[in-house]
Amino acid sequence: MLEPEVLGPENEFFDMPDLFERILGDGEKANGISDAGVLAGRGPKRGFPPRERRIRRGFRHMIDGHSVLGVILARGGSKELPRKNIRDLAGKPLIAWTIEAGHESKFLDRLILSSDDDDEIMRVAEQYGCEVPSQRPAELAQNDTTSMETLLHALDQVEPYDYVALLQRTAPLRTAADIDATIARCHQNGGTACVTVTETDKPPQWMYTLWEENRLVPVMDRDEAITRRQDAPTTYVPNGAVYAAGTTWLRTHETFYTDVTIDHPMLPERSADVDTALDLAWCEVLRETKIN
Incomplete structure (x- = not known):
């Protein structure tokens, strides 16, 4: 999880369908449920089958005509939980849960991975349809390298996008609706950073x-x-699931945490953050019991 520097103001929990309807309009309906309702979990999700995921870069989803880049950062050599990013969770590598949530997003136009590990992490990510524009240089794969340094480097490897959404690969229970709600709140606030939080x-x-x-x-x-x-x-604490900001705003501030940062609150059941083997086992329990 990115370390907070200044916590943003508290916000009340909101009705996700209302938020999406303000951004999307009612949209086409599937089984009588609008696109906004689908995003908010009121109906079937419209995911992409594996083959379509691999060519999804050609789709232009956007948000009000603004382009959105999704970025996953994954460094090899985890000391607390070796090979953490590709550890099995319910039959899939841990990082695959984040990739699939990104593919199901309504607003992400492109999803890329930044990693220094071409032997395992990059290969697995590509197998699940995540684009890897380039391998992260060694100087940005050190123990003291910050997530912001690697994120800004990743932005420099692709064409410009209006917004960027950082998806932490250690938050496997976050949903596409959480991603899109965070982006929507960021967009409604003029590109100011929006981060996901959960109640303490x-x-x-x-x-x-x-x-x-x-x-x-x-x-x-x-x-x-x-x-x-x-x-x-x-009180709330950042849960490390999603960080969104206008790209220009982020390059100016070089942090997601300022005194104007806003939040998207998530339920604790979807806020698990995997750092240890115990965290991974807890995610298995949540998925098996369908608490999330």
């Missing part, structure tokens, strides 16, 4: 850091203690 399970007023001699020090200064969860304000 515990308030920050209950959190501490450990100092010398295991002394608990509150993360937040507070005048009075909050002992009941319902007394605490609702």
